[in-house]
Amino acid sequence: MTTATLNKKSKKIPVRGMMENVMEQFNSASDHIELHPNIRKILSITNNEIVVHFPVKMDNGDVEIFTGYRVQHNNALGPYKGGLRYHPTVDIDAARALAMWMTWKTSLAGLPYGGGKGGIQLDPSKYSQSELERITRRFTFALADNIGPEHDIPAPDVNTNSQTMAWMADTYMSTRPPAERTANQHVVTGKPDGSGGLEGRDRATGFGVYLTIKFWAQHNDESLEGKRFIVQGFGNVGYWAAHFLEKEGAKLVAVQDAFGSIQNKDGIAVEDLFNYSKSNNGSIVDFPESKTLDKDEFYATDCDICIPAALGNQITKEVAPLIKARLIAEGANGPTNVEGEKILLERGVTIIPDILCNSGGVIGSYFEWLQNRNGELWQLEEVMPKLEKKMKESFEKVYAFAKAESLDLRTAAYCIAIKRIEKAYIQRGIFP
Structure with a gap:
């Protein structure tokens, strides 16, 4: 564990528990499907772990240093996808566990995504709206080379929302050459309706x-x-x-x-x-x-x-x-x-399980990403039926697998998700 440089006041015990949970769940499902040992090694670790420290000027003129994280677990199926949270418990271990969960979640939903997660270690209630905007924009600038609409696509999570995503999108687009700016709107999802967001993404x-x-x-x-x-x-x-x-x-x-x-x-x-x-x-x-x-x-x-x-x-x-x-x-x-x-x-x-139950959010994000990518505007009346169809497909797969294999729903969901990633590695091979 790389916790030596982390805030001594962060709540490390529940964070370690989260990582232990995700690994035990992963190993249990991997044993059941007899996952190839080499692929188990790959999926047991993260691809990239980004830690950034950045200064932000507060309303009173003082400068505070913040620590931000982005963990990219796996992208065998597509760009990294996952939320950014603002919370005192955010650290590298929390981001690792959450990024792994996102890999299973996007795979289970049949999306062309991998898993990523991150955020900033702070209590947002202690900062003004203008301070949160500057913190978000500075964090985005620090992450700019590690995210992108075809590479890693953040979204809202705990204590972040559509306004946070609007600030992120605007900051990221401002760092691109003028001719590429509007083409990068889908660098984040969960944006407000008027800024490229998807109707219904909030719910x-x-x-x-x-x-x-x-x-x-x-x-x-x-x-x-x-x-x-x-x-x-x-x-x-x-x-x-x-x-x-x-x-x-x-x-x-x-x-x-x-x-x-x-x-x-x-x-x-x-x-x-x-x-x-x-x-x-x-x-x-x-x-x-x-x-x-x-x-x-x-x-x-x-x-x-x-x-x-x-x-x-x-x-x-x-x-x-x-x-x-x-x-x-x-x-x-x-x-x-x-x-x-x-x-x-x-x-x-x-x-x-979470990777099935709360996957409506990442499915909605996928719809928003497609909408932006194709220059379309989807209406609420078409979004909700599409979402229900995807959720039902996932639920039925998990329910049927659990019944056929005499498993609980979580293990069944993990088995389906991991097998899809395993198939991608077997078909493509491992470079070089």
Whole structure:
């Protein structure tokens, strides 16, 4: 581990856990499919790891030095693809784990992409909008030679959004020769609608989470009407997943965010909570007609479906026994660690893995990339059916493989994803 130069205050324990999780999951699936030893060696490591330190002038005139990361895991199937997050826990090990997950996710979805991930180690709530813009632009400038629309395509992630991507795209295009600038608009995805973004990209990840839950219910001859669900993280993913589930008649009974947890057994109106959080500095705390819960009480809420849509390593061996849900739908990346998952599977709980459940976001990104690349403008009415079709294809493949091989859904998803990459290496060979 190369942590000697990292911020001593960063939370290294959960980060190491994420890397251990992804490697154990990878090795388990690789054993099952008897992955070629040479290809296992290649996929066990990253291709490139970029660390940049850059100065930014603050509003008060002081200069701060920031550390940014971009890990490019594998590009056997196409350009590196993955988000950039702004969070205190971002470091090289977190980026490694997340980049590997992106490789499996894009492969499983059948996209012409590899996997990458990164971000900046900071708490964005401590900076003004103008400071965040300068930080983003300076980070983009530092990364400019390592990203590109046919090489590595960043996207939003935790604490980054369409505005962040607009700043990145503008900065990157400004570094290109004048004749090439507009041709590089698809260097990032997740941009605002008016700046080359895709209609529906904002809801794509949450919509995908909802779809996988719907497909699971259909396979079990069940309706979502009356199903009770809880959501950890009420940001973009958690909100949209809850929005679509509520429309199907499901009932949101508890929510947890970075500020606290709330519950109402009779149901929480999703739109009311969303509007309240926007007016309450992003917090759900003290939402009317709800009671406050302790963190562990949130997980112990009586429900049918649990949607972890915040950060990684949330469902551990301590948390797993508390969960009453029959289904875990992973809206976040790596929210369930290996120990927690074993407990849940032994209890008969179904887990829709992150690389399948939240892949609507990267599929939406692929649509945006194609739209920009071809000089087209796709309408929302055509985007959502295309997204549902891709998600259903992936879900059916995983569900069928899991049933045929007597596997859990995560191992099945990994097997399918890794076999696609293995096929590419076998067909192409390894240079030289």
